[in-house]
Amino acid sequence: MWAWLQEHFPRRHPYLFVDQRVAALWGKVLDEKGFGPAWIPWDAREDSKRLAAVEELARTALHRGADRQSVFVAVGGGVTGDVVGFLASIFMRGVPVVQVPTTLLAQVDSCLGGKTGVDLPEGKNLLGTFHQPQAILVDAVFLETLPAREWQNGIAEVIKCALLDDSGLMETLESFAQAAKGSQGIVYPLPQEMTERLVFQSLRLKARYVAADERDLGVRQFLNLGHTAGHGLETLSGYTLPHGHAVALGMRVAVRIGILMGLTHPDLARRLDHILDAYQLPQTTPLVADPDALLGHIQHDKKKGTGGLTWIVPRDVGRIERHTDISEKIVRESLRVLQPLKT
Ligand SMILES: NC(=O)c1ccc[n+]([C@@H]2O[C@H](COP(=O)([O-])OP(=O)(O)OC[C@H]3O[C@@H](n4cnc5c(N)ncnc54)[C@H](O)[C@@H]3O)[C@@H](O)[C@H]2O)c1
Ligand SMILES: [Zn+2]
Structure with a gap:
């Protein structure tokens, strides 16, 4: 170096x-x-x-x-x-x-x-x-010494890239998960060759968005997939919820919005859940117990003058849309996907 x-x-x-x-x-x-x-x-x-x-x-x-x-x-x-x-x-x-x-x-x-x-x-x-x-x-x-929680923070962003990407990152993640299933499942640290592939594919995707919109005024905002609800959850938790967990939960909300709007096939939610589960990311959170407080924190973004609350909604892997007109009713309904199952 x-x-x-x-x-x-x-x-x-x-x-x-x-x-x-x-x-x-x-x-x-x-x-x-x-x-x-x-x-x-x-x-x-x-x-x-x-x-x-x-x-x-x-x-x-x-x-x-x-x-x-x-x-x-x-x-x-x-x-x-x-x-x-x-x-x-x-x-x-x-x-x-x-x-x-x-x-x-x-x-x-x-x-x-x-x-x-x-x-x-x-x-x-x-x-x-x-x-x-x-x-x-x-x-x-360097990642050999990284704690599991930090791995999860990074993997959540890789999964986000996998939803945005149409060149096989999701399949790569799924095949690693499938291969690990026979043994004890995914264990961190991931092997170096595997990490290198994930890093390369994620950076290639991000580079594409950044090159198209360096100042973050348009398509680069697609990289905020999962971050609209995610940021709300993070602030509501007083930043005790790890960023990767927040993004994982936020992606579930975004996919749910797509399904409720009739844009997204429910299979995508199943696929996402499978990946989140395999890579040890959460699917529910007790933070959703007070939906008004959560909604308040999510809507706070609006006040930053970004021209309304923006939702990045995946129709399918690699087919992403930006919406600024999602009704509060749909958002409230979609947040229910984060409710822990009652046992
Ligand atoms: N500029 C951007 O585009 C952009 C994008 C996403 C996030 N961010 C920012 O990045 C920050 C989060 O990044 P992060 O998660 O890397 O946080 P971080 O830099 O705090 O690192 C997380 C933890 O890992 C430790 N660490 C670092 N390398 C290690 C290693 N090799 N082995 C063991 N421990 C190691 C750090 O000391 C720290 O405790 C936030 O402040 C966020 O706002 C910026
Ligand atoms: Zn992030």
Whole structure:
């Protein structure tokens, strides 16, 4: 990686910002790859995704000699990618950034597309920029140390891509699940060859949407499949519900809306449930016990001035539609799909 950076940025000095958990787990390997002591470790947590952290990292980099001729490298999950990407976009009016994602979510989703940002107390990602990475270096080996919950967060985004994709990602997921069925089912970490295929296919799909709509004003919004209800569930839970669980549940709601509108065949719901189950993602949540509160949080999106509540509805695998006119009655009815079964 070091040699790669020197080859591709011969006149720029690299500054590596490394999630300190990754530094603790993978520091030796990074050293062996030639990084030496050139990194700046930082405490990457969602609640440190703040402007204050950006200022602190900028000052540390300055004291280490960073200037307009530097290249910043983000080594970590989505939090590190977003914060370091943001810093790179404004540091001395902008330096190039290279993304080295180390969570599955970051490898299949956040490393690509150029969205950077930090949170405010009022909400997530409210300050940010578009700053495309000059390169993305993905190595599935990092995922060996990833906890199961983080695997689920990434897999939920892969399943989302599988619904959007018409070139066989769903079939890939289904065949892995089928092959694992004979033994004990899917176990995390997934084998590296399998992960590489999932990462490659997911990034290829995301790249297609980003290339068509870099600024997220049109088709890129299809990537929000499962996130309309998902964000509502996350905020209602006070962010205790993992993002991947929220997206899994949100995808069930989106498919249910399609079925209630007469757009989607019920078989798609069965297919989705089968995949969610195989990859250990939830199908129901007690959060739906107060539908008014949930609906309130879902509709909050509307207030962001995005021109109404947008639902991304799959008619079938690879056949996706955007709807802004779904009635509250249909939404309420579709949320019932998340009710835990009474025993
Ligand atoms: N920019 C985008 O387009 C985009 C897209 C999706 C999500 N995001 C953002 O990404 C963030 C979520 O990303 P995330 O889930 O990667 O979060 P994260 O960066 O917090 O990583 C999750 C956890 O995994 C740990 N970790 C990282 N690599 C590891 C490894 N190899 N082994 C063991 N542990 C490891 C981290 O320390 C952290 O505890 C959110 O802030 C979200 O807003 C951005
Ligand atoms: Zn997501």
